[in-house]
Amino acid sequence: xxxxxxxLETPYPSSPRPYRPGLAERLYLPLFSxxxxxxxxxxxxxxxxxxxxxxxxxxxxDYSHRFRGHHILTSRPDGxxxxxxxxxxxxxxxxxxxxxxxxxxxxxxxxxYPLVYEIDMLRCVFCGYCxxxxxxxxxxxxxxxxxxxxxxxxxxxxxxxxMKPFTFDENLLGYRPRxxxxxxxxxxxxxxxxxxxEAARQAKEREELAAARTAGGALQ
Amino acid sequence: xxxxxxxxxxxxxxxxxxxxQRNSFWPFPFGTACCAIEFMSTLSSHYDVARFGSEVxxxxxxxxxxxxxxxxxxxxxxxxxxxxxDQMADPKWVIxxxxxxxxxxxxxxxxxxxxxxxxxxxxxxxxGCPPTPEGLIYGILQLKEKVARDxxxxxxxxxxxxxxxxxxxxxxxxxxxxxxx
Amino acid sequence: xxxxxxPPPETPEAPAAAATDGLAAVRARFPAExxxxxxxxDQPTWIVEREILADLARQLRDDPATKxxxxxxxxxxxxPDREPRFDAVYHLCSLSRGARLxxxxxxxxxxxxxxxxxxxKAANWFERELYDMFGLQVSGHPNLRRLLCHEGFQGHALRKxxxxxxxxxxxxxxxYQPKFDLPQTxxxxxxxxxxxxxxxxxxxxxxFRLMAVLDGETIVASDVEIGxxxxxxxxxxxxxxxxxxxxxxxxxxxxxxFINNVGYCRTVEKLLQVEVPPRAVWARTILSxxxxxxxxxxxNGSTLVDSGGLTNFWYMFQPRExxxxxxxxxxxxxxxxxxxxxxxxxxxLPPDFMERSRRLLEIIPPFIDDVEKLVDKNRIWIDRSVxxxxxxxxxxxxxxxxxPCLRASGVPYDVRRAHPYDLYDTVDWEVPVLYGGDVxxxxxxxxxxIRQSLSIIRQLLDRGMPEGPYITDDPHVALPPKEACYNQMxxxxxxxxxxxDGIQVPEGETYSMVEGANGELGFYAISDGSGRxxxxxxxxxxxxxxxxxxxxxDGGSVSDAxxxxxGLNIIAGELEx
Numbered sequence: 009x010x011x012x013x014x015x016l017e018t019p020y021p022s023s024p025r026p027y028r029p030g031l032a033e034r035l036y037l038p039l040f041s042x043x044x045x046x047x048x049x050x051x052x053x054x055x056x057x058x059x060x061x062x063x064x065x066x067x068x069x070d071y072s073h074r075f076r077g078h079h080i081l082t083s084r085p086d087g088x089x090x091x092x093x094x095x096x097x098x099x100x101x102x103x104x105x106x107x108x109x110x111x112x113x114x115x116x117x118x119x120x121y122p123l124v125y126e127i128d129m130l131r132c133v134f135c136g137y138c139x140x141x142x143x144x145x146x147x148x149x150x151x152x153x154x155x156x157x158x159x160x161x162x163x164x165x166x167x168x169x170x171m172k173p174f175t176f177d178e179n180l181l182g183y184r185p186r187x188x189x190x191x192x193x194x195x196x197x198x199x200x201x202x203x204x205x206e207a208a209r210q211a212k213e214r215e216e217l218a219a220a221r222t223a224g225g226a227l228q
Numbered sequence: 229x230x231x232x233x234x235x236x237x238x239x240x241x242x243x244x245x246x247x248x249q250r251n252s253f254w255p256f257p258f259g260t261a262c263c264a265i266e267f268m269s270t271l272s273s274h275y276d277v278a279r280f281g282s283e284v285x286x287x288x289x290x291x292x293x294x295x296x297x298x299x300x301x302x303x304x305x306x307x308x309x310x311x312x313x314d315q316m317a318d319p320k321w322v323i324x325x326x327x328x329x330x331x332x333x334x335x336x337x338x339x340x341x342x343x344x345x346x347x348x349x350x351x352x353x354x355x356g357c358p359p360t361p362e363g364l365i366y367g368i369l370q371l372k373e374k375v376a377r378d379x380x381x382x383x384x385x386x387x388x389x390x391x392x393x394x395x396x397x398x399x400x401x402x403x404x405x406x407x408x409x
Numbered sequence: 410x411x412x413x414x415x416p417p418p419e420t421p422e423a424p425a426a427a428a429t430d431g432l433a434a435v436r437a438r439f440p441a442e443x444x445x446x447x448x449x450x451d452q453p454t455w456i457v458e459r460e461i462l463a464d465l466a467r468q469l470r471d472d473p474a475t476k477x478x479x480x481x482x483x484x485x486x487x488x489p490d491r492e493p494r495f496d497a498v499y500h501l502c503s504l505s506r507g508a509r510l511x512x513x514x515x516x517x518x519x520x521x522x523x524x525x526x527x528x529x530k531a532a533n534w535f536e537r538e539l540y541d542m543f544g545l546q547v548s549g550h551p552n553l554r555r556l557l558c559h560e561g562f563q564g565h566a567l568r569k570x571x572x573x574x575x576x577x578x579x580x581x582x583x584x585y586q587p588k589f590d591l592p593q594t595x596x597x598x599x600x601x602x603x604x605x606x607x608x609x610x611x612x613x614x615x616x617f618r619l620m621a622v623l624d625g626e627t628i629v630a631s632d633v634e635i636g637x638x639x640x641x642x643x644x645x646x647x648x649x650x651x652x653x654x655x656x657x658x659x660x661x662x663x664x665x666x667f668i669n670n671v672g673y674c675r676t677v678e679k680l681l682q683v684e685v686p687p688r689a690v691w692a693r694t695i696l697s698x699x700x701x702x703x704x705x706x707x708x709n710g711s712t713l714v715d716s717g718g719l720t721n722f723w724y725m726f727q728p729r730e731x732x733x734x735x736x737x738x739x740x741x742x743x744x745x746x747x748x749x750x751x752x753x754x755x756x757x758l759p760p761d762f763m764e765r766s767r768r769l770l771e772i773i774p775p776f777i778d779d780v781e782k783l784v785d786k787n788r789i790w791i792d793r794s795v796x797x798x799x800x801x802x803x804x805x806x807x808x809x810x811x812x813p814c815l816r817a818s819g820v821p822y823d824v825r826r827a828h829p830y831d832l833y834d835t836v837d838w839e840v841p842v843l844y845g846g847d848v849x850x851x852x853x854x855x856x857x858x859i860r861q862s863l864s865i866i867r868q869l870l871d872r873g874m875p876e877g878p879y880i881t882d883d884p885h886v887a888l889p890p891k892e893a894c895y896n897q898m899x900x901x902x903x904x905x906x907x908x909x910d911g912i913q914v915p916e917g918e919t920y921s922m923v924e925g926a927n928g929e930l931g932f933y934a935i936s937d938g939s940g941r942x943x944x945x946x947x948x949x950x951x952x953x954x955x956x957x958x959x960x961x962x963d964g965g966s967v968s969d970a971x972x973x974x975x976g977l978n979i980i981a982g983e984l985e986x
Binding site for chain 2: 059060061062063064065068069102103104105128129130131132133134135153154155156157158159160163
Binding site: 019020021022023024025026027029030032033034035036038039041042045046049060071072074075076096099100102133134135136137140141143145149182183185186 | 649652653656657720727730737738739740741742745747755756759779782783784785786787788789791795796799800801802803804805806818819820844845846847849850853888891894895901904905908909
């Protein structure tokens with residue numbers, strides 16, 4: 009059983025050299041150490057109660073804030089849907105499971121809103137691309153994985169059901185752009201590393217400098 | 229089973245039978261892809277679907293009553309799936325686990341069946357890609373409730389088959405021929 | 410549409426270089442116009458005429474200066490606007506020299522390719538796939554029929570004029586019935602039986618169909634049929650943009666999905682020439698190693714349960730659950746993570762990543778120790794697995810094997826060592842190698858690799874998490890951060906263009922590989938400058954390994970076949986894409 013740093017030597021082995029068991033192994037003796045392992049686990053489970061089983065549905069596993077579960081359409085303070093029917097989520101979805109029909113919003117700053125917003129839950133692969141694509145934080149995902157349907161028609165979830173929050177507790181939400189404990193640090197890091205306006209300005213400066221140099225060089 | 233006719237004893241016995249049946253689903257894991265791995269997780273000690281009666285998974289259609297289709301079923305596999313479903317004895321139920329089995333998922337492609345309800349009737353659809361083991365257990369619990377609700381209908385159907393050789397009424401299931409791609 | 414680059418003019422230095430360069434020496438033996446090197450690509454590439462292909466292949470394999478003993482991949486490409494229409498692209502590798510070569514053979518529709526089975530046995534299934542997907546004829550192939558699509562399928566699916574959603578129904582009468590060419594005796598009618606094992610079978614490994622001729626318990630001859638999970642990954646890649654392919658790659662080798670993400674993202678990053686920030690590289694290495702541990706756990710657990718050791722299945726699945734907790738805290742999903750993005754990662758690492766990983770390093774080894782104590786020196790397991798499905802190193806290389814199965818046959822080839830990427834050449838680790846080539850050694854080598862992976866992770870964690878961004882800041886490649894998107898107009902525009910049009914990858918082609926849990930996972934990507942891949946071929950590591958299956962089990966018993974299937978770690982999602 010070698011694990012050395014071997015270079016690839018050719019010719020390659022042309023016949024297999026199988027493992028040769030020792031005398032103790034041939035006499036079935038190591039079986040007893042195996043039995044001790046299972047006995048140890050058995051005694052631990054019975055007397056110390058250390059089992060790994062999660063007693064669902066009474067107990068639930070502690071999934072993180074980023075869990076990709078059932079979608080939620082967020083709402084504005086006045087209760088209307090935040091989505092502006094830009095179709096970016098429908099375009100980003102690899103399964104093409106989002107169906108939107110846009111309508112005109114009376115407020116000219118908002119312009120559009122979805123008349124119909126349906127997600128076919130049986131097509132959805134829960135990849136989170138819709139959340140990544142949304143520029144308004146209008147669609148996020150929750151921590152909810154309890155979904156089962158009896159018919160195909162039931163599985164097409166409409167705007168009303170998507171907006172119904174199954175919880176008001178921020179801690180029970182899932183995959184979304186901002187998380188409570190990360191806001192400060194993330195925002196700071198990204199401001200430093202990703203300032204696009206600053207980067208564009210610096211790139212323009214560099215270009216002008218390079219152009220000035222070559223113009224100066226050409227003159228000579 | 230009509231020796232002594234309908235009476236309080238036989239109805240209580242039937243209740244007991246139905247209770248035992250819905251608390252001991254023996255799944256046939258028709259697992260093809262990633263959902264099969266999540267099904268294996270459900271079987272293993274962290275989630276332990278044996279707590280719900282599925283202590284044994286029978287890889288034989290003759291010995292199981294729930295066909296748990298986990299994973300993508302494509303056109304090459306469709307006759308196999310149909311044959312396995314036909315070989316199962318009544319009463320049988322079908323749980324379609326995962327986006328691919330329910331509707332083809334994001335494989336709108338030339339070789340993938342857009343949902344197993346093209347060939348077999350499905351009782352419970354569990355969405356997810358793959359569904360978490362808790363989601364699958366939720367689906368099994370929903371099936372349990374459905375079987376409890378429908379048990380009178382099932383009994384009537386079984387009686388009519390025994391009496392007349394064919395079912396008198398159509399059972400309450402999502403039939404084949406649903407929405408296509 | 411990618412065009413053929415014009416060949417370079419002959420320079421006076423070339424004849425002198427020919428004496429030292431093995432490739433040039435082989436090339437010199439053929440007429441000059443039949444081999445045209447294509448410049449400017451990531452690997453040496455030759456455009457070769459099909460008449461000399463068989464001869465050239467044999468010389469490339471046998472000549473001691475080139476020694477291309479491993480046929481990695483054969484891909485077909487369709488250029489409907491070009492004459493000749495098809496390209497058959499062969500990727501070759503010389504394990505001992507570490508060299509790679511790509512051969513492209515342009516073909517018209519009715520021209521047959523010569524079969525390369527006499528040179529590399531791995532070519533068998535690759536050529537059948539060429540026929541299935543493109544309709545290319547291969548002369549001299551013993552069994553040229555469809556491999557992945559079903560027998561009732563009409564048309565050739567990866568041609569550009571094939572509608573991606575056009576399906577065909579398979580009726581019972583079209584299902585393939587095997588014909589075996591065996592000497593018949595009068596007793597055979599009573600003694601021999603053809604039995605189907607699968608496609609629905611009790612073994613825990615994928616769906617496939619094994620048609621075995623049984624004489625009692627002994628398998629006299631067998632044939633394997635696959636395609637029961639063919640999910641048209643390559644066609645889906647052509648109909649979706651570069652970013653949307655990532656969830657599809659997850660489902661290739663679903664036991665270790667993050668490694669597929671990394672492999673694919675590295676291919677596109679190579680085409681884009683974009684640099685991945687150090688934090689993302691560090692996280693990718695660590696999470697790839699965790700995924701490798703997960704995959705080996707499921708492989709060994711399933712192998713042992715298939716031979717009756719159920720306890721090990723429970724013990725091996727618990728580390729998986731723990732690693733799921735880590736992956737889920739990073740990206741929100743347990744199994745199909747989609748955590749990689751082109752240029753880095755999808756989201757930043759969670760604040761407790763280091764603590765979780767360190768805890769995992771303490772939780773996982775006891776389970777591995779337990780399984781080793783139960784099984785390693787257990788004579789029942791030794792009797793069932795030592796000497797079963799044994800294959801020697803040289804034959805394995807000829808069959809196209811890579812990965813743990815090859816390392817168990819005595820050839821220590823590991824992509825992480827031979828062509829280091831990410832942080833693998835900065836940590837101290839060993840490539841385990843064993844010489845038995847049987848099921849026992851394949852099981853043992855996976856256990857050794859789990860230990861090596863744990864050691865790599867420990868060293869990287871001790872080094873500390875690099876600060877900085879987790880994805881490239883090139884706005885043409887990565888979505889801008891949400892804060893910028895909400896507040897700045899330029900960011901909004903980049904965001905919109907990336908979602909609507911996709912990443913505009915410049916024209917070109919590349920082959921890039923990572924060490925998947927099963928072996929060399931390669932992606933050959935051709936871009937035509939639009940937002941969608943023109944052709945994306947995935948080189949699945951278990952594809953050539955499974956093509957050897959018939960040879961491995963012939964002469965053994967049925968129970969040996971089940972156990973040897975487990976040892977090979979056949980993941981149907983990857984095998985059939």
